[in-house]
Amino acid sequence: MSEYPPTERTRVKRKRDRGSFDRDLVHAILDEALICHVGFASEGQPFVIPTIHARDGELLYLHGSPANRTLGELADGAQCCVTATLVDELVLARSARQHSLNYRSAIVYGTGREVTDPEEKQRGLRAVVEHIAPGRSAEIRGPDEKDLETTSLIALEIEEASAKVREGAPGDKERDLESPYWAGLLPVALTAGEPIPQPDLPREVALPEHIKSWRR
Amino acid sequence: MSEYPPTERTRVKRKRDRGSFDRDLVHAILDEALICHVGFASEGQPFVIPTIHARDGELLYLHGSPANRTLGELADGAQCCVTATLVDELVLARSARQHSLNYRSAIVYGTGREVTDPEEKQRGLRAVVEHIAPGRSAEIRGPDEKDLETTSLIALEIEEASAKVREGAPGDKERDLESPYWAGLLPVALTAGEPIPQPDLPREVALPEHIKSWRR
Numbered sequence: 001m002s003e004y005p006p007t008e009r010t011r012v013k014r015k016r017d018r019g020s021f022d023r024d025l026v027h028a029i030l031d032e033a034l035i036c037h038v039g040f041a042s043e044g045q046p047f048v049i050p051t052i053h054a055r056d057g058e059l060l061y062l063h064g065s066p067a068n069r070t071l072g073e074l075a076d077g078a079q080c081c082v083t084a085t086l087v088d089e090l091v092l093a094r095s096a097r098q099h100s101l102n103y104r105s106a107i108v109y110g111t112g113r114e115v116t117d118p119e120e121k122q123r124g125l126r127a128v129v130e131h132i133a134p135g136r137s138a139e140i141r142g143p144d145e146k147d148l149e150t151t152s153l154i155a156l157e158i159e160e161a162s163a164k165v166r167e168g169a170p171g172d173k174e175r176d177l178e179s180p181y182w183a184g185l186l187p188v189a190l191t192a193g194e195p196i197p198q199p200d201l202p203r204e205v206a207l208p209e210h211i212k213s214w215r216r
Numbered sequence: 217m218s219e220y221p222p223t224e225r226t227r228v229k230r231k232r233d234r235g236s237f238d239r240d241l242v243h244a245i246l247d248e249a250l251i252c253h254v255g256f257a258s259e260g261q262p263f264v265i266p267t268i269h270a271r272d273g274e275l276l277y278l279h280g281s282p283a284n285r286t287l288g289e290l291a292d293g294a295q296c297c298v299t300a301t302l303v304d305e306l307v308l309a310r311s312a313r314q315h316s317l318n319y320r321s322a323i324v325y326g327t328g329r330e331v332t333d334p335e336e337k338q339r340g341l342r343a344v345v346e347h348i349a350p351g352r353s354a355e356i357r358g359p360d361e362k363d364l365e366t367t368s369l370i371a372l373e374i375e376e377a378s379a380k381v382r383e384g385a386p387g388d389k390e391r392d393l394e395s396p397y398w399a400g401l402l403p404v405a406l407t408a409g410e411p412i413p414q415p416d417l418p419r420e421v422a423l424p425e426h427i428k429s430w431r432r
Contacts, residue, residue, distance in 0.1 A: 037255075039264035045295055045297075048323070089412075090430075096357065097341070100268070142312050178418065181421070183413070184413040186408055190303070190404050190406055191406075
């Protein structure tokens with residue numbers, strides 16, 4: 001098991017058994033989460049912004065437009081905290097106190113850099129498309145020079161990272177076990193509905209397999 | 217339409233048409249999102265922590281254990297930024313550049329206070345249970361004195377808040393419209409699976425209606 005080295009920031013203070021530095025687990029959470037939440041502080045004021053990300057090995061790309069304030073701050077070298085969270089189950093206890101959610105979250109700390117090299121930008125943008133819909137990058141038009149100019153991409157080395165997982169049953173105490181209340185878990189997941197084709201699609205363009213079979 | 221007053225922090229800098237200060241919209245996003253991401257800075261270092269929240273009118277409750285570091289910082293008066301995000305559709309364009317997600321996000325800025333009054337704590341914890349599963353608070357054991365002692369709750373006035381929404385079709389340019397690539401939207405939603413009852417439930421305890429009909 002390959003692990004990220006624990007640091008002051010990533011050490012999970014509460015309920016240590018929920019914390020992990022396992023690389024595969026951090027990667028899996030980042031890959032499954034459609035979006036992340038990027039935090040940075042500007043003059044002491046924290047901001048938390050939902051952002052599309054993609055992972056390429058130990059690089060995390062954050063995607064946006066050049067006018068995006070968050071990416072601007074990150075390009076300027078702001079310390080950031082990127083968090084991706086998946087909710088897996090509602091934890092429904094007999095007592096109000098023991099209600100919770102089963103979840104997996106990954107946190108990456110670091111300083112980003114703006115991607116300016118056109119080849120890396122191509123790779124990063126491809127990773128973003130593959131993150132949203134695996135298999136799709138082969139069935140679209142890739143970015144040209146102007147597309148690259150009008151896209152901003154921040155790259156962050158995944159060096160300082162951790163995961164946190166809650167799983168399992170509600171923690172009702174002995175005294176509540178005989179109560180007349182239902183308790184258990186309710187699994188929840190992000191699922192796809194019916195695709196909505198663009199009305200102006202040429203008739204011969206069929207729904208591709210990677211969309212038909214999309215799942216998270 | 218009732219609106220939150222725009223401030224320096226909540227003014228949406230990019231793509232103004234996506235920003236809104238509408239109270240009903242902010243409320244609806246906070247209510248639908250199962251979790252939020254809470255950001256604060258400690259000595260310049262930003263942290264972004266997934267947290268269960270609940271709204272009660274213009275109060276936002278954040279829920280955790282007394283050992284929770286985030287809640288401790290908030291109780292100590294740290295400036296915070298609370299963001300809740302719902303992803304509605306994958307935006308699948310013909311060009312890589314125009315890929316995006318349709319989403320709704322709400323951001324609340326402010327300073328929290330620790331809830332210490334037992335009556336308010338009761339109300340807040342009830343709001344948290346109702347947030348996770350509406351209707352459930354009537355079918356469980358409410359918190360006793362010890363439960364309240366071992367729960368931490370932060371309250372934040374929703375005064376400075378905004379929403380951001382992206383909706384609609386991919387923004388492919390003219391030149392790509394005749395391309396052979398499929399484009400459109402793929403709706404995604406958090407859906408419930410089969411409930412998993414606790415193995416030690418007394419036999420006569422049936423699955424309650426509020427779990428059968430749970431949806432977001």
